[in-house]
Amino acid sequence: GAVVSQHPSRVICKSGTSVKIECRSLDFQATTMFWYRQFPKKSLMLMATSNEGSKATYEQGVEKDKFLINHASLTLSTLTVTSAHPEDSSFYICSAGGRADTQYFGPGTRLTVL
Amino acid sequence: GENVEQHPSTLSVQEGDSAVIKCTYSDSASNYFPWYKQELGKRPQLIIDIRSNVGEKKDQRIAVTLNKTAKHFSLHITETQPEDSAVYFCAAPIVGNQFYFGTGTSLTVIP
Numbered sequence: 212g213a214v215v216s217q218h219p220s221r222v223i224c225k226s227g228t229s230v231k232i233e234c235r236s237l238d239f240q241a242t243t244m245f246w247y248r249q250f251p252k253k254s255l256m257l258m259a260t261s262n263e264g265s266k267a268t269y270e271q272g273v274e275k276d277k278f279l280i281n282h283a284s285l286t287l288s289t290l291t292v293t294s295a296h297p298e299d300s301s302f303y304i305c306s307a308g309g310r311a312d313t314q315y316f317g318p319g320t321r322l323t324v325l
Numbered sequence: 326g327e328n329v330e331q332h333p334s335t336l337s338v339q340e341g342d343s344a345v346i347k348c349t350y351s352d353s354a355s356n357y358f359p360w361y362k363q364e365l366g367k368r369p370q371l372i373i374d375i376r377s378n379v380g381e382k383k384d385q386r387i388a389v390t391l392n393k394t395a396k397h398f399s400l401h402i403t404e405t406q407p408e409d410s411a412v413y414f415c416a417a418p419i420v421g422n423q424f425y426f427g428t429g430t431s432l433t434v435i436p
Contacts, residue, residue, distance in 0.1 A: 243423075252429075252431070253429070254429045257426075304368060304369070313359065313374070314371075316368040321366075
């Protein structure tokens with residue numbers, strides 16, 4: 212149980228284009244999902260908290276107009292990187308809040324912006 | 326708000342030896358402390374967690390200890406094996422199940 216999927220696993224795009232990443236909880240409902248960014252050999256940096264049916268809460272320094280988050284159902288949250296630039300290249304990981312205090316992570320998406 | 330510090334950042338041990346990773350936290354109200362293992366290019370996996378009403382929890386070769394007074398908790402891996410090599414993260418809750426993650430410890434088990 213508690214499986215979280217993420218799609219796509221890898222994406223390469225041209226600078227200026229937008230990329231959408233999907234995060235799904237497959238066998239449980241997640242009122243809250245989280246989006247993280249991880250640089251090589253670094254820790255998980257929380258970008259935003261996605262709440263079903265309401266606006267996401269962004270961490271300080273994260274541009275909400277650049278990283279659009281939608282949590283339209285209890286099993287799906289999406290992160291859209293708009294007008295991507297090479298500095299947006301990174302490993303993006305979502306997680307879904309499970310029972311009690313736990314979080315279950317998706318497999319991550321490797322974004323490369325050329 | 327919560328602040329979590331994790332040490333060491335890198336750790337090398339011989340196969341069969343023990344490894345200990347320590348985290349300190351700042352918010353005395355925190356009551357749940359998970360440990361995650363992340364292999365290269367993969368998702369973090371929850372390996373063990375502890376709640377503030379107990380001081381120690383063990384699962385086979387992995388254990389976590391919690392000292393609420395000193396506000397630190399530690400991961401103990403005994404009889405280490407090469408497959409234990411990975412990056413380990415501790416975390417402490419900010420609010421609900423939103424976490425503040427430690428900076429990570431890269432563990433290498435030398436065969």
